[in-house]
Every structure is written in structure tokens, then in C-alpha cells.
Amino acid sequence: MSDLVDDLRAVLGDRVRTDGAQRALLRRDASVFEGGSAGPICLCDNTAEVQHVVRTAITHGRAVVPRGAGTGLAGGAVPLGEPVVISLARMNKVLEVDVDARIAWVQPGVVNLDLSKHLAPLGFHFAPDPSSQQVCTIGGNVANNSGGPHCLAYGVTNAHILAMEVVLPDGEVTVLGGLDAEPAGYDLRGVFVGGEGMLGIATRVAVRITPNPPAVRTLLLSFETTRQAAATVSSVIAAGIVPAAMEVMDQRIIIAVENYVHAGYPTDAGAVLLAEVDGLEGGAEIDAARIAEIGRAEGATAVHLAEDENQRALLWKGRKTAFGAVAQVTPNYYLHDTVVPRSKLAEVLDRVYEIADRHDLLVMNVFHAGDGNLHPLLLFDAREPGVYERVHAAGAEIVEASLAAGGVLSGEHGVGIEKQPYMSMLFSDDDLDHQERLRRAFDPACRSNPGKVIPEGHSCADIQHLRTVPEGVWG
Amino acid sequence: MSLDAFVDEIGDTGPVSVAGARTRWDLGGTLDPSARIVTAPTGVVEYLPDEMTVTVLAGTPVHELSQVLAERGQRCALPDRGGTVGGAIAVGENHLEVLGRGTLRASVLQVRYVSAEGRLVKGGGPTVKNVSGFDIPRLMTGAIGTLGMIGEVILRTNPIPATSIWVESSDADPFTVADVVLRPGVILSNSATTRVLVEGHAPDVASAMEALRKLGTWNECDGPFDCPPHRWSLEPADLRSLEGVHVASIGVGTAWREVEQPRRNLPGPVVEISRRLKSNFDPTGRLNPGRSVI
Numbered sequence: 001m002s003d004l005v006d007d008l009r010a011v012l013g014d015r016v017r018t019d020g021a022q023r024a025l026l027r028r029d030a031s032v033f034e035g036g037s038a039g040p041i042c043l044c045d046n047t048a049e050v051q052h053v054v055r056t057a058i059t060h061g062r063a064v065v066p067r068g069a070g071t072g073l074a075g076g077a078v079p080l081g082e083p084v085v086i087s088l089a090r091m092n093k094v095l096e097v098d099v100d101a102r103i104a105w106v107q108p109g110v111v112n113l114d115l116s117k118h119l120a121p122l123g124f125h126f127a128p129d130p131s132s133q134q135v136c137t138i139g140g141n142v143a144n145n146s147g148g149p150h151c152l153a154y155g156v157t158n159a160h161i162l163a164m165e166v167v168l169p170d171g172e173v174t175v176l177g178g179l180d181a182e183p184a185g186y187d188l189r190g191v192f193v194g195g196e197g198m199l200g201i202a203t204r205v206a207v208r209i210t211p212n213p214p215a216v217r218t219l220l221l222s223f224e225t226t227r228q229a230a231a232t233v234s235s236v237i238a239a240g241i242v243p244a245a246m247e248v249m250d251q252r253i254i255i256a257v258e259n260y261v262h263a264g265y266p267t268d269a270g271a272v273l274l275a276e277v278d279g280l281e282g283g284a285e286i287d288a289a290r291i292a293e294i295g296r297a298e299g300a301t302a303v304h305l306a307e308d309e310n311q312r313a314l315l316w317k318g319r320k321t322a323f324g325a326v327a328q329v330t331p332n333y334y335l336h337d338t339v340v341p342r343s344k345l346a347e348v349l350d351r352v353y354e355i356a357d358r359h360d361l362l363v364m365n366v367f368h369a370g371d372g373n374l375h376p377l378l379l380f381d382a383r384e385p386g387v388y389e390r391v392h393a394a395g396a397e398i399v400e401a402s403l404a405a406g407g408v409l410s411g412e413h414g415v416g417i418e419k420q421p422y423m424s425m426l427f428s429d430d431d432l433d434h435q436e437r438l439r440r441a442f443d444p445a446c447r448s449n450p451g452k453v454i455p456e457g458h459s460c461a462d463i464q465h466l467r468t469v470p471e472g473v474w475g
Numbered sequence: 476m477s478l479d480a481f482v483d484e485i486g487d488t489g490p491v492s493v494a495g496a497r498t499r500w501d502l503g504g505t506l507d508p509s510a511r512i513v514t515a516p517t518g519v520v521e522y523l524p525d526e527m528t529v530t531v532l533a534g535t536p537v538h539e540l541s542q543v544l545a546e547r548g549q550r551c552a553l554p555d556r557g558g559t560v561g562g563a564i565a566v567g568e569n570h571l572e573v574l575g576r577g578t579l580r581a582s583v584l585q586v587r588y589v590s591a592e593g594r595l596v597k598g599g600g601p602t603v604k605n606v607s608g609f610d611i612p613r614l615m616t617g618a619i620g621t622l623g624m625i626g627e628v629i630l631r632t633n634p635i636p637a638t639s640i641w642v643e644s645s646d647a648d649p650f651t652v653a654d655v656v657l658r659p660g661v662i663l664s665n666s667a668t669t670r671v672l673v674e675g676h677a678p679d680v681a682s683a684m685e686a687l688r689k690l691g692t693w694n695e696c697d698g699p700f701d702c703p704p705h706r707w708s709l710e711p712a713d714l715r716s717l718e719g720v721h722v723a724s725i726g727v728g729t730a731w732r733e734v735e736q737p738r739r740n741l742p743g744p745v746v747e748i749s750r751r752l753k754s755n756f757d758p759t760g761r762l763n764p765g766r767s768v769i
């Protein structure tokens with residue numbers, strides 16, 4: 001490793017880390033995957049340094065893996081085969097905000113919530129709001145095309161990115177997309193978003209900023225069953241309302257959240273629907289009243305309207321700390337992510353409970369119901385022998401049930417390592433072959449984050465030796 | 476014609492092109508005369524208003540699709556200029572009312588297309604949210620049929636707002652309209668007059684009108700301006716300095732002018748990736764020969 005490290009240090013100095021502790025830390029992300037193994041870790045400060053690292057890695061025949069905050073849940077940032085890890089976390093500046101054009105240029109390491117906080121005094125925010133927004137980075141959001149509760153009406157990350165400066169896998173630096181209305185050429189910007197770090201490394205991002213709506217109504221509807229909550233979601237959309245957010249939580253997660261943050265959720269409810277509408281006063285009022293009415297018709301036992309900003313913030317705190325709350329229940333969890341047609345939500349949820357039961361696992365559900373985006377949380381204690389096999393098997397069955405209902409593999413976490421084995425369930429050989437052709441147009445030598453997304457047999461032959469790694473990384 | 480028949484017609488050899496309604500036929504260059512011309516199948520395959528999705532074959536005229544959606548109080552992001560669904564997606568231009576309808580690219584959830592090898596290939600998926608694999612729909616949208624021939628798509632639909640009116644003013648500054656109307660459908664200016672599509676719930680439209688009246692005098696009008704023929708893609712800020720006859724979409728950056736926009740040069744590495752895309756997807760160059768987006 002030493003020649004490689006010397007060459008990296010020639011530019012980055014002591015910001016190249018090779019110590020065991022650091023490398024062990026970066027072996028994994030926030031997923032259940034035990035991890036691969038990291039080569040040297042480069043804490044880059046600017047585009048030129050990223051370029052230097054990519055070029056040096058090429059010279060030494062090493063792959064690279066970009067990394068933001070490491071909150072990914074599909075193993076996207078897990079280093080396979082001792083690649084050079086490029087951390088973008090120090091590149092965390094908001095470079096420029098143009099309120100007139102509604103654009104901000106940011107570095108990729110800017111934390112999602114920090115950007116919205118930065119924009120707040122100007123009356124704007126960055127619309128995608130993953131539950132991990134206190135820590136995850138814009139670069140990670142771009143790479144995973146991340147979503148969040150408010151993406152129902154506003155759209156996921158791809159709808160909020162205008163242009164990016166990227167270091168391509170061959171070390172060239174370029175800009176994809178543009179600030180003009182309809183940039184020329186193929187939509188390489190649109191393709192790069194969601195590229196999971198395999199199409200290059202974003203080093204500067206032009207994001208669209210969204211004006212804060214003057215009126216917001218947040219409703220908490222209680223139901224006896226998750227089925228009723230899910231039915232309400234379908235009926236709201238059927239009524240022609242697209243709320244800013246519609247989130248469902250089942251009783252188990254409500255109880256966990258209440259014990260954790262005391263957000264005022266009804267612990268005796270079988271499920272709650274957290275619905276939010278925004279815009280101008282008049283319309284928000286109309287939509288909120290309509291949602292309450294639909295909820296009651298579907299059997300809501302209580303409809304609570306947040307009276308002020310404090311109550312609203314508290315309700316959202318409950319939703320957004322759900323995963324923290326779970327950590328109080330068991331030491332480990334596997335947060336799943338599939339999408340089904342909204343009309344199939346209730347049916348697939350029933351299947352999820354049944355699958356978890358059969359594998360003797362506790363499951364909790366808190367999810368972006370408006371988009372049909374399920375997030376079953378399988379809780380377990382990793383010290384229990386054989387538990388990973390059960391978690392893995394239950395996860396696979398949840399994927400099967402979602403696909404059988406006409407759904408897809410992932411709504412926001414991406415494919416990474418986690419969903420790679422299932423890609424052939426959704427896509428034919430030809431489909432996968434075309435995804436690989438796309439990837440090879442950006443990265444003919446397969447140097448950027450190899451071993452992810454595209455399943456074995458469809459991806460670059462020269463990294464086939466990595467293919468055995470995902471097998472063993474469970475647990 | 477069925478999708479399967481379309482696959483057979485495209486086949487796996489010889490130069491080939493797909494004709495929609497030929498409304499933007501020469502975009503990207505003149506088609507090589509050797510190309511066989513095929514048309515795409517038509518029809519709405521499945522419309523699920525409660526899912527806000529519609530599956531439609533590429534040869535379907537956009538106005539036919541729009542009618543089907545309107546019957547259930549919905550609309551889509553495809554521009555209706557007399558063309559077909561597949562043509563609109565292959566061209567990739569947004570609807571004039573892009574602020575209200577969203578961008579075309581964000582609305583294409585799934586594509587099924589015929590590859591250069593004559594295979595039916597799928598990208599994306601049927602749900603409104605999806606990050607399963609690389610974003611093939613984004614790649615095919617705006618590729619003017621140089622990477623694959625679109626046969627069928629699944630589009631996201633959206634509810635038609637409860638109320639919508641077009642208003643115009645000759646004394647309001649178009650650039651301040653966006654500051655006072657939260658979610659306009661579109662703001663157009665021909666430098667003498669500003670036209671705005673105001674839409675939403677009736678009380679919201681009323682309060683938007685109240686805000687607009689503080690900027691000038693407004694009267695109802697029939698709809699957008701007749702736009703000059705050439706579409707320009709500019710940065711929104713560039714619209715302030717536009718001269719000559721034009722219609723500009725404020726806050727968006729699209730402008731319609733009497734002259735053609737000069738060729739926009741792409742950065743070298745982007746050209747290189749684009750060439751590799753073309754050769755990876757169409758190694759023999761049989762799809763739409765003579766046309767290029769590069």
C-alpha cells in the first residue's frame with residue numbers, strides 16, 4: 001500500500017488515513033452489512049484533491065468509493081476489495097445562494113438539514129428531507145436520489161438538482177446539467193442522480209431552493225388498524241389531493257416513539273396517519289378539512305390538528321426520531337425499503353406482519369404511505385445465533401411480496417449491495433445489460449464503487465473477484 | 476399494432492427511424508434517407524387515477540391521452556403540440572405550463588423500448604417513487620430515439636387544479652410576479668405584456684389575484700401568447716436582457732424567438748460520455764441515423 005499512500009499524501013498530507021481504527025470504522029455504512037475492507041481513507045478538501053486521489057488510484061490499479069456521512073442503508077458506501085475511500089465530509093460549505101434564481105451551489109459534504117437551516121432566514125428550504133437529514137449529506141442524497149416525507153408533493157432529490165461538477169471515474173472534471181431551462185445533450189445530470197457513486201464523484205452541486213409555504217396544516221389521524229390508515233391514504237389521492245406529506249405509523253412504533261420523545265401520539269391507536277398540506281391559507285384549510293372528512297369516513301377514531309408551530313414540530317419530531325426510538329427496543333434493526341401501488345399498501349402490510357411472525361422477528365412499520373413506500377423495520381439482537389439468516393430470509397420475502405403486488409425494489413435507499421441479488425426479479429437480462437451499458441459509458445474500466453447495484457454476470461468482468469464479497473457480508 | 480409487432484418491425488438490422496406526428500421531425504439533424512420508417516403502437520393500456528399513473532403506447536397522440544386523463548380530473552407533463560407521446564418524450568421538452576405541471580423528465584416513471592439489437596428493454600418501474608437501478612427513463616427522455624425506440628411508457632399524472640385563470644397586465648413587472656404568487660402555472664412575458672396562469676383552490680387564486688393587483692392592472696385573457704417558432708434554453712437571469720421579438724417563460728428560462736438558438740457546445744468529457752452511450756446502446760449506428768443530441 002505504501003507507494004499508493006505516499007502518492008496520495010503528496011497532495012493531501014496527513015489527511016490520508018491508514019490506521020486500523022479509521023479503516024475499521026469506514027468498513028460499513030448504516031446498513032446491516034458487516035462491511036468489506038477500506039484501503040487508504042482520503043479526507044478531501046476540494047475538487048482538485050478529489051481529482052488527485054482518483055488519478056492516483058487509477059495509477060495504482062485501485063478502485064475508489066466516495067463517502068458522505070455513511071448513513072446509507074443499502075451498503076452503497078461499503079468498500080469492497082480495499083478501494084481508496086474518498087470522504088467528502090469536509091467539503092461542507094454552502095458556496096452561493098441566489099434567491100432570485102432560486103439556486104444554491106453547495107459542496108457535497110453539506111449536511112441536508114444544515115442547508116435548510118442556512119436557507120431559513122431567506123424564507124427557503126431544500127425540499128428533500130430524509131429522516132436522516134440531521135447527518136446525511138447532499139452528495140449522498142444525490143447519489144441515492146434520496147426521498148423523504150415531503151417528497152410526495154415536491155418530488156425526490158432528482159427534481160431539485162440542476163447541475164453538478166463531478167470528477168469522472170477517469171479523473172476528468174466536468175459539469176453535468178446546467179442552470180438553463182433545458183440543458184442540451186443527453187440528460188447525464190438526471191442519470192448521475194441515483195448513480196450510487198458508480199458514475200463519478202459530485203464535488204459541487206447546484207440545488208433548487210424552495211420557498212417556505214406561508215400556510216401549513218398538520219393533521220394526526222388515529223385509526224384502529226393500519227388497514228384503515230392505508231385506505232385513507234388511497235382515498236385522499238383518489239379525491240384529487242396531493243398533500244405535502246402522508247406518513248403512516250403502526251402501534252408498535254407509536255409506542256416506541258412515545259416512550260422516547262413524548263410527541264403526543266395516541267398509544268392506544270392501532271395506527272396513525274400524519275398528513276400535512278401546505279400552500280396558501282385558503283387552500284390548505286380546504287385540503288385539511290377534506291382529509292379529516294375522508295379519514296373519518298374510513299374509520300378514524302380521532303383527528304387532531306396541530307394548533308401551532310410547536311405542536312407541529314413535536315409531531316414531526318416523533319416521526320423523524322422513529323429510528324432512534326427503535327434503538328431503545330433492540331440493539332439492531334434492519335430498515336427495509338420497497339414501494340407498492342398505494343392501493344396494495346394494506347394487503348402488503350398484512351403480508352409483512354405475517355412474514356415477520358413466521359420468522360419469529362418483531363416488525364414495526366413507519367413509512368411514506370403517500371408514495372406507497374414501505375419501510376418495515378425488522379428488530380433483532382445480533383448476538384442471537386442464527387438471527388441474520390432469519391432477518392435475511394424475511395427481507396427477501398418482503399421483497400417478493402412487494403414485487404408480486406406490482407411494486408419495486410427500493411423507493412429511496414437504493415440498490416447498493418442489499419438489493420443487488422433481487423435485481424433479476426425486477427429486471428430481465430436485457431434490462432440489466434442496458435443498465436451496465438449506461439454505467440460503462442461513465443466508467444468503462446469499472447473503477448468507481450465497483451461491486452454494487454448490477455448483479456453478478458451483468459457487470460464488468462474485471463471486478464468479478466469482488467463478487468464473492470457480498471455473500472459473506474451479512475452480519 | 477401491438478408492442479410485439481413494433482419490436483418485430485424495428486427488427487435487429489438496417490437503419491431505422493420511428494415517426495410520430497413529425498411535429499419536430501428535423502430535431503437533431505436530417506434523417507439519413509436509408510432509414511426505414513416505422514410507426515409506434517397507439518392506445519392507453521392502463522390508467523390508474525388513484526395511483527396517479529398511466530401506461531400508454533408511444534404512438535398515442537398527446538391530446539388523446541390528455542382527454543382520457545381529463546375525464547378523471549387529471550393531467551400530465553407532456554406538451555400537447557399535435558405530437559405523439561413517444562415523440563414528446565424522445566424530444567424531451569417541457570410543457571409550456573411547466574411550473575404547474577412539473578418537468579417532463581420527472582414524470583416518466585418507466586420506459587419500454589426496442590434496442591438496437593431488436594430486444595424489448597425496460598427501465599424504471601411502475602410506481603411513483605423508485606430508485607431500483609440506474610435511471611434509464613431519464614436517459615431515454617430527450618435522446619431523440621438515438622439510444623432506443625420508445626414503445627410504451629408509464630407516466631405520472633396529477634390532479635387538475637380546482638380553479639385556473641389566465642390573466643394579463645401591461646404595467647406589472649414580470650420578474651416580481653414569482654415573488655407574490657406562490658405556485659403559478661407559468662409566467663410569460665413578451666416585454667410589453669405579462670401573462671400569468673394562476674391556478675389552485677378558488678380562495679388561493681383569489682388571494683394570488685389580490686397580490687398581483689398590487690403590481691399592476693390585470694385583465695383575464697384566453698391563454699398564452701402565440702409564441703415565435705424557435706425555442707431557446709436560457710438561464711432565468713438571461714431573460715432580463717432579451718431583445719427583439721420574443722416570449723419568455725419567467726423563472727424557467729425558456730424563450731421563444733424569431734431566430735434559432737446557436738448551437739450549445741457541450742464540455743469535452745460530456746461529449747465523450749455521450750459518444751460512449753451511443754456506441755454502447757447502438758453499436759452499428761442503426762437507430763435514427765443522421766440525428767444526434769451531441
Ligand SMILES: Cc1cc2nc3c(=O)[nH]c(=O)nc-3n(C[C@H](O)[C@H](O)[C@H](O)COP(=O)(O)OP(=O)(O)OC[C@H]3O[C@@H](n4cnc5c(N)ncnc54)[C@H](O)[C@@H]3O)c2cc1C
Pocket residue numbers: 029030065066067068069070071072073075076077088108129130131132135136137138139140141142143144145146147148149196197198200201202203323324412413449
Ligand atoms: C435513521 C435513518 C433514516 C433514513 N431515512 C431516509 C429517508 O427518509 N429517505 C432516504 O432516502 N434515505 C434515508 N436514509 C438513508 C440515507 O440516509 C440516505 O441514503 C442518504 O442520502 C445517504 O447520505 P450519506 O451522506 O450518508 O451517504 P453515504 O452513506 O456516505 O453514501 C451513500 C452512497 O452515496 C455515494 N456518495 C456519497 N457521496 C457522494 C458524492 N459526493 N458523489 C458521488 N457519490 C457519493 C456513496 O458511494 C454511496 O454509494 C436513512 C438512513 C438512516 C440511518
